[in-house]
Amino acid sequence: MTPSAIVPRITGLLDRAGPARLFIIGGMFLVIAGMIFGDLFAVFIMHPNNANIGGELAAAVAAAAAGDPDTVFSHFGVIGSLLENAGTKKDAHVHIIHAGYLAFALAFLQPWVALGRKHKMLLAKTFLWASVVLPVPIFLIYYVGLVFSPLQSIGWASIFADLSGLVLIVVLAVELVGMWRYARGTSERDGAVLRLDGRNSRTLLAGGLLLVLAGFLFGAFYAGVHMEEHQSRELIILADLMEQAGVQDSAAMNQGMMAYGGLQAERGVMIAAHAHVIEFGLLALMMAIVQPFVFLSAAWRRRLVWMMLVGGTVLPIAVYSEMWYGLLTGAVADLAGLMVIVSLFGMLIGVLRYTGKVDVDEGEKS
């Protein structure tokens, strides 16, 4: 099959305002929103929160040394609240992005989902609405708490978040049934063939595969060398802190707190580097598939591709380097994240221009 024969078949997927188009554009919006939210979360919540948690833990250890168990509980109560604040924001960030990724994957599965067009549209709209709704209650869990909740430990925000998740699961299950129907041949086969032969697509595919592979290797290294050591070191540091509090050795307690903070930072950057390199690898792979629909000049498409790959490579390295270079590489990581966001935004504009052009052409024909 020659490339010229291939491209129209790929682009045909977006030529009507159908579910694939909805999934792709919605997915890109979700990923961009999740990334911007992640940046805001890192700057305004995560870093200040970590400092506050350290301060509260130090105060709790000091209260234990002073023989005041009530104050210990009170400081740990604050720590729990701070952790919930950071945890729910991180969950919101991760869930928006993953919903976007799934929307993307679903877009390209559409030719193999043997359901009626109306049903497919309904599924796409339901999936995207649930994806937009899901992170909002997750974000609100910390603020809403258990107010007016009918349950003992789960508040209304959690209930709505769980229901949104359930809707996503149901949509995926119906899509799976559609694929099963296709595989059984109970509907017309459209023989969709996706080949990605464009230079930009191939660059992103190669870059994406390399990033995911690098993330896997780093994950294996982390799991094999550091994960259990980190867990046992945490317990040793905490046991030492308790012992030092028992004998009121404030100098050793300070050292213990430093060691505890260092361990949390070490673990945090390693997990963040592992997660981000794989996330950006997945993003590059998805953007490879979307390249035929990016209606921009060749030069701009090339720039956006390299911005994504450079940003996606630099960010995890910079995050990992924060252990040694602190805020300097933190700023580099922020810049790299911005590059990925700008690149994705540019590609979204290209896709919107493509669909606009197709719609105008169709309108002129009719």
Added chain:
Amino acid sequence: MTGSQKILLSAGLALAIVGMAYGFWYAVADEHPTLERMGVSLASAFAETAKGETDKADEFLKVYGDTRFEYLREVHFHSHLVALSTLLLILGIFFRQLAFSERTRFLLASLLVFGTVALPLASLLEILFTGSFARTVAMLGAVSLIGGLGAVMVGFLRSAEGSQVD
């Protein structure tokens, strides 16, 4: 859709559903009590230290360590299964482009699906079994995924050289 694509896409979608369903169940039934137990046990460890009850403090610290161990693995299962399933879905979309025979692609797809199941499952097995069983499963899963993805990379680089359209 080729056989290898069918494996990747259907397994990817099915495993994503399993991962999300587990996350749903975990959020509804287990996460809140687990987080509560973790926080209370650590606070109690320091509170007992304040009272001079070192034995009780050590017991609470052990509860904290065990609960945290369990919590991290349950979250790992959910997050890794959903992320790896998404990867299967994306690979499935262009898998027939790899420059291998369909038989090789089929084996490669099966290997990737095995790794996607084994690696997250090993996290749960670690909670249930002590010893090397869970680690062996994790290692098999990791090797399958890394080896499988390396082979995908080779197949992709070998494919359709000189067929660029841009």
